Amino acid sequence: MPTSLPSPLIVIGVSGSGKTTLGRGLAAYYGFTFLDADDFHTPEAKAKMARGQGLTDVDRAPWLTRLRSELDERAAHNEGVVLACSALKAAYREVLNGPNTEFIYLDVPHDVLRSRLEHRSDSYAGESLLPSQFAALEEPRPGEAIIVHVGEGETADLVLADTLRQLAVAHAG
Template sequence: MRPAPAVVAMGVAGCGKSAVGEALAAVLGAAFVEGDRLHPPENVARMARGEPLTDALREGWLDAIGQRIAVSVASGQGVVAACSALKRSYRERLRGFCKDIVFLYLEIDPATAKQRVGSRPGHFMPASLVDSQFATLEAPAADERALTLDATRPVGDIVASAVSLLGEANS
């Protein structure tokens, strides 16, 4: 029996992780984990003040996401999580909870990301932090289990491409 799928929609703020992740989970019949909801209040307050998170501040958050992924997979439920997973070390930390995670890297340019983040009403992440996200970003390398998609495309197109590529990756 093949293990339940575990996918992480990743990328900088504004790339569409949540929208793509939620839509992909619906198509796959998988659980959806919204990584932003798992940030501790201190992290949210820090980002709301325009202060980027450090690696140390991200550890507990990554572990919370990883634990949610592991619980879903262990119960036989597929799962799609939205998590920036900006650095290889963050992705490796998540893989510590589920070695079979496939990362869906939603690639976007800084100008589009800033525009999107700036137009989100009520979100804690200010557009001023987008540059720090790009400074931290380590795009997935060829030896990582990751698929790269153009995040400027419509969500439905991204999801259709992801479903196709995930099918190829699992065959």
């Protein structure tokens, strides 16, 4: 385990990239609390996404503020947190960034994402949102996030192992 593990760990990426799965795995491994940013959306925002409409910056602003407040509250109590959050734009990540924050970006090929979302029945954020998500996406550069490349057929366990390895290297000693 890294000697100076950051918190919060914020797993970012477009819909269907595996943020929740990886976030839960990291939280379980480190004994951190898992938070899903989707739980902080208003019913109106969820309904908009369920209709296949992407959220605007105006829609997202109060959501990001709620998330930042939640992260601050958890940090005040020294609680380790993993947050799964799209955080598609650099400006969104700036709002979420705080002391000791580490972003983990899931880089998944478009065709893999489409396939995942076509077979997904448990989310309001379906395949119809992918074009707006990719239009908004500003991929983090190396140094701004740990970048985890996820290939077709790669299991959640392999993605978790790769992420843990990268975190250990980034935060060793």
